[in-house]
């Protein structure tokens with residue numbers, strides 16, 4: 001499977017120090033955590049709207065926007081796709097109920 005999130009993490013890291021006028025990534029990082037988080041929320045809502053409308057092309061486009069902005073958020077927070085992968089690996093083999101309990105303990 002294509003490593004979409006690994007590719008996006010590499011792109012975001014490579015653009016982080018670019019001039020804001022030349023890079024959407026750099027401009028967004030300079031605006032800070034609140035603005036980045038807001039963009040993730042907006043793109044998530046647009047993804048949901050496309051899904052409910054059964055608009056396949058829009059769902060692909062909005063999903064790409066969402067994953068890109070989530071990648072910027074992770075970078076800003078000092079996370080890598082490997083951190084999320086480790087959490088997913090921890091959950092593998094658990095039932096949904098066990099997984100919920102493991103976070104409550």
Ligand SMILES: N=c1c2ncn([C@@H]3O[C@H](COP(=O)(O)OP(=O)(O)OP(=O)(O)O)[C@@H](O)[C@H]3O)c2ncn1[C@@H]1O[C@H](COP(=O)(O)O)[C@@H](O)[C@H]1O
Pocket residue numbers: 011012015022023024025026064065068
């Ligand atoms: N995948 C993306 C990507 N997806 C979406 N976007 C940008 O995200 C923005 C979202 O559009 P909006 O109208 O919602 O946002 P906006 O008007 O810029 O901002 P606000 O008005 O909401 O503050 C657009 O400017 C898109 O171009 C992206 N910008 C960059 N990338 C990747 O990052 C790479 C580096 O880009 P730069 O950092 O711009 O060099 C690109 O080659 C791509 O691979």
